[in-house]
Amino acid sequence: MTSQSSPAIELRGVRKVFRTPSGASHTAVRDLDLTVQRGDFVAVVGPTGCGKSTTLTLVSGLEEPTEGEVMLSGTPVRGIDSKVGFVFQQDATFPWRTVLSNVMAGPRFRGVAKAEAKDRAREWLARVGLSAFEDRYPHQLSGGQRKRVALASTFVNDPAILLMDEPFSALDVQTRALMSDELMELWAGTGASVVFVTHDLEESIALADKVVVMTAGPATVKEVFEIDLPRPRRVESVRLEPRFVEIYREIWSSLGEEVRITRERGAQNVA
């Protein structure tokens, strides 16, 4: 089944309907076709609440599609795949575990011996610059440091597919730029395929090889843009380049319309 040529992630005609507590049904995504090649960094942008996060939960296997098929390396997703890593928007570090123990959690869950798990965790903590903090508890860290713990505990599992759901949206602007650079460095060594959901167009252009624009909810893919900015990039400087601005304008003309539709709908609901 698994052929080397099949793309890392493939969504075919995917539709996801949620039941709301009141019993009504809510369509989060519809007719969704999306392909992510191996080693690609794909950013998904779209208006708020359009169903970007749903796409990630479908790829991760946390949720099943109502219709259609999600494939990882040509194999349909049934439950959570061990190849997948997921960095959440919210803080998902275990508050009762120390930093080291948090990073060890993944390997330990997967049955790696304690000593080896500890070595691997220490290695990743060193890469995210938190070696000195391994005995701290998450509440003793800053928001940026906690995000680094989350990155380390995801990367330590060596995921071939990395899903990120607005991972840096809770951070302040400077920390966010710094974390984006660090993410690119960490990612560069792994060859993982990344799907990075964000509502920040600048962030998506600075990070990604491809930017996928989604429509107002129920979401589907509107357009895909190739980002031909050379790597390695640094977030703070790349966004000043003329090519960046050009791309930004091009994508915004597509995304802005969807944002406007979402806004108008919101205004109607209020009225």
Place this chain on the structure above:
Amino acid sequence: MSPDIRSASSPAAVGRPARSEERARAARRRRGVVLLSRGVLLVLVLGVWEWFSRAKIIDPFNFSMPSRIWDQIQQWTLHGTPQGSLGEQIWYTLYEALLGWVAGVIAGVVLGIALGRVRFLADVMGPYIKVLNALPRIVLAPIFLIWFGLGPASKVASAVVLVFFPVFFNAFQGAREVDRHLIDNARILGARDRQVTFQVVIPAATSWIFTSLHVSFGFALIGAIVGEYIGATKGIGLLVSASQGTFNSAGVYAAMVILAVVALLAEGLLTFLENRLFRWKPAAPEAR
């Protein structure tokens, strides 16, 4: 004890020394005033009670007075109670309460977590547990006396039924309210259902469970005491009922005082354990 006694690691310590010194002194002074006021309040209440009783404003036979209660405690301590030595009575009550508490807590936590995690179990058992909870459980004590006799077993049983429900409901709630992202994250990281239960749900529910442990130890004591009061051969509850039977109001109060001390000591021990266990939690914000 109260939060204002906790050592205040003041951020002012990095500021200018004179000012931080002054702040520390003010904090000490405030603590002193609080302690002193507490003492004054206690002396005042006891003093008024004693005075009213001696002046026959209240009936000393019914209401007794602090000095007599003190005499009673002393007499029990030094010469033993009519039912045997005081230590033995305290030991019996504590033993029954502790046994009932441990059994009730274990049953409550296990069932609470199980029902919190397994939807099917919760749907099946839910209504029955609600019905049982609606029952005033203290009325079960006479039944237990009939079933298990005058010995400790009947008191343990009534302590268990009192302890079980608050612990169960808290554990259940705790297991249900675990942050969904923590569970999702654990599953993505590779945790199986069992690992999610033991390494995510249970640690996350511990603060819920511990809240109920404080309350429920009090319930365990109530269960033991009421059981003893209804019929026993040993225990503080028996002291109360024996004192009541001989119209010895000082005896009833004395037993109450002893009970309060025992309960406070147990509470202190629990708080100590809790603080050890919850080092991962951010410190409670200082009371102002």
